[in-house]
Amino acid sequence: MNVERVSFKGNAAGTMSGEFSYYAKKFLREKKFEKEIAAEAPKIIQFIRKFGVLTGEVPNILINAIGTGLVAPFFIKYNFLSKSDSDTRTYSALRQPVSAILAVLMQGGLVLPFDRLMNNMSNKGEWDGHAFNKTGFQDLKYIEKIIKKQNPNLTKAEIKELAKAKQLEQLITMINHANNNNFVGYILDGKKVKLSKNQLKALMRETLDDLSKKHPDIAKNIESLKHNISKGISIKEFSQKIGKISKETDFAYELIQKHIENVAKNIKGFRAIVGLVVSLSILPVSCAALNWLYPRFMDKFFPSLSKKKKDNTNLLKNIQADTFNGKTKEVSQ
Amino acid sequence: MISVSKIMNTTVNYGLKKPLKTLAKMNLIKKVTKEYRGNNIKFIAGLGIFSIILKDGLGCYLYVKQSLANKKIPEDKRKFVAALDLTNGGLMISSQILAFLTVSNEKVQEKLFGKLFGKTFDNLAKKFYVKINAVKNDTTKMTLQEFEECFKKFKGGTKNIFAFLTSLVAATILAKRVIVPFIATPLADKAKVWMDKKDSKTDKVDK
Numbered sequence A: 001m002n003v004e005r006v007s008f009k010g011n012a013a014g015t016m017s018g019e020f021s022y023y024a025k026k027f028l029r030e031k032k033f034e035k036e037i038a039a040e041a042p043k044i045i046q047f048i049r050k051f052g053v054l055t056g057e058v059p060n061i062l063i064n065a066i067g068t069g070l071v072a073p074f075f076i077k078y079n080f081l082s083k084s085d086s087d088t089r090t091y092s093a094l095r096q097p098v099s100a101i102l103a104v105l106m107q108g109g110l111v112l113p114f115d116r117l118m119n120n121m122s123n124k125g126e127w128d129g130h131a132f133n134k135t136g137f138q139d140l141k142y143i144e145k146i147i148k149k150q151n152p153n154l155t156k157a158e159i160k161e162l163a164k165a166k167q168l169e170q171l172i173t174m175i176n177h178a179n180n181n182n183f184v185g186y187i188l189d190g191k192k193v194k195l196s197k198n199q200l201k202a203l204m205r206e207t208l209d210d211l212s213k214k215h216p217d218i219a220k221n222i223e224s225l226k227h228n229i230s231k232g233i234s235i236k237e238f239s240q241k242i243g244k245i246s247k248e249t250d251f252a253y254e255l256i257q258k259h260i261e262n263v264a265k266n267i268k269g270f271r272a273i274v275g276l277v278v279s280l281s282i283l284p285v286s287c288a289a290l291n292w293l294y295p296r297f298m299d300k301f302f303p304s305l306s307k308k309k310k311d312n313t314n315l316l317k318n319i320q321a322d323t324f325n326g327k328t329k330e331v332s333q
Numbered sequence B: 001m002i003s004v005s006k007i008m009n010t011t012v013n014y015g016l017k018k019p020l021k022t023l024a025k026m027n028l029i030k031k032v033t034k035e036y037r038g039n040n041i042k043f044i045a046g047l048g049i050f051s052i053i054l055k056d057g058l059g060c061y062l063y064v065k066q067s068l069a070n071k072k073i074p075e076d077k078r079k080f081v082a083a084l085d086l087t088n089g090g091l092m093i094s095s096q097i098l099a100f101l102t103v104s105n106e107k108v109q110e111k112l113f114g115k116l117f118g119k120t121f122d123n124l125a126k127k128f129y130v131k132i133n134a135v136k137n138d139t140t141k142m143t144l145q146e147f148e149e150c151f152k153k154f155k156g157g158t159k160n161i162f163a164f165l166t167s168l169v170a171a172t173i174l175a176k177r178v179i180v181p182f183i184a185t186p187l188a189d190k191a192k193v194w195m196d197k198k199d200s201k202t203d204k205v206d207k
Helices: A010-040 A043-053 A058-077 A086-124 A140-150 A156-181 A197-214 A216-223 A235-245 A251-301 A303-311 A315-324 B004-024 B027-037 B041-069 B075-103 B106-134 B144-206
Strands: A185-188 A191-194
Touching: A010 A156, A010 A251, A010 B106, A010 B144, A043 B106, A043 B144, A058 A086, A058 A251, A058 B041, A058 B144, A086 A140, A086 A251, A086 A303, A086 B004, A140 A156, A156 A185, A156 A235, A156 A251, A197 A216, A197 A235, A197 A251, A197 B144, A216 A235, A235 A251, A251 A303, A251 B004, A251 B027, A251 B041, B027 B041, B041 B075, B041 B106, B041 B144, B075 B106, B075 B144, B106 B144
Parallel strands: none
Antiparallel strands: A185 A191
């Protein structure tokens, strides 16, 4: 890993004083207020928001597993419409938690390392182009990891503080690049990775749309500026125009925030597809594993149920009952 | 000598990173990321359900295949068992699509979220308005504009997570694990009667 990738370098250092404190304050205030609101929100809201961290395929696997492992057994066991006997229903019901655990272990066990690999590639800037690269504004955890590697004697609290400062520097570097060089992207190993002219125009439009939503009172004025985008007006000039409408609004700051948000959303979408492909490819293996494991599991922990099941002469009836009660099957041994 | 880490790195590079980079350039990914950037909740929740449906579809196929090859099932009944698997799989998929079309619907979500959390968010906002109005000329505190911006972001984010969660829960827990088993039972009974009739006709012909 290369520590330079989290270092503050380039022309931004020269413009630190005034602009740095302005943007730093703005960014830190926003973060602080977001935390303040979240802290005051009722527990149910805080609970729901915890799921926001789970992105991609993992929540699908988890919720599906909850349904299979915790809900399905109950409805199989107590299905009053089922004509099969109680032991057969129990036998079928118990298969669900085993199936759910296998799904979480096998699908989750494969999807999570993929997520981690993709995230690392994003922070290191290994993707082609800008869409999935976080090099300009890396994850706090990634920065912490690098600082820890380079400075093993630092305490956890020191690493955290340093990482926050580095991330802030990265943000301000990006804003300065936007303002001074009309450049949205980052420089990696001397190579510029930036948005094309058309991509920059699209980002400007999206930023204006967001600003209109944020400030409905001046939305019309903001909208009236849109035609300047096609004229190829620079970010700095745009910032000045927006500044005349609303003094508190900084266009370059909003533009970079939007870009960072876009990259995060791109990664989310990409991870959803990769997770789906990975889960699908492991499915035949987890199905086969269930068929192998379940009879052995029942023989070991529920021998009486297992024996009754084997002894049952009316095999079809059992298979039917299993099938009626959800996605369960007669298991071959 | 070639080190283990070098072999690992080469494997990861060629086995994982290169295919991922190729995938990243595909039009499908461009389309999906565009929808994610635009915060198209219908699409995002739909993709979640689609993912589960695809897995159920493949699972159903594997179960049907297993049934047809399962020597423990009498040969003449194998097709029947496989048909039941297919019915079950079909029901699961259609019920999840139905759940997606209803629960994930933007208007339904708007109403649901409003009913469940509308007052909660109103009270939260009121609490902050009082706080902000009480403390004036303190530059370290939130201004009304700052609060409104942060609050909108906070509420919008919560709404999106709620929509995603409820869609998944409705499809994978309610539809798939509660409703389907109940519908599948009487349907399977009918299939059994039909199969028995078919079998008895075949027996008569054989005699």
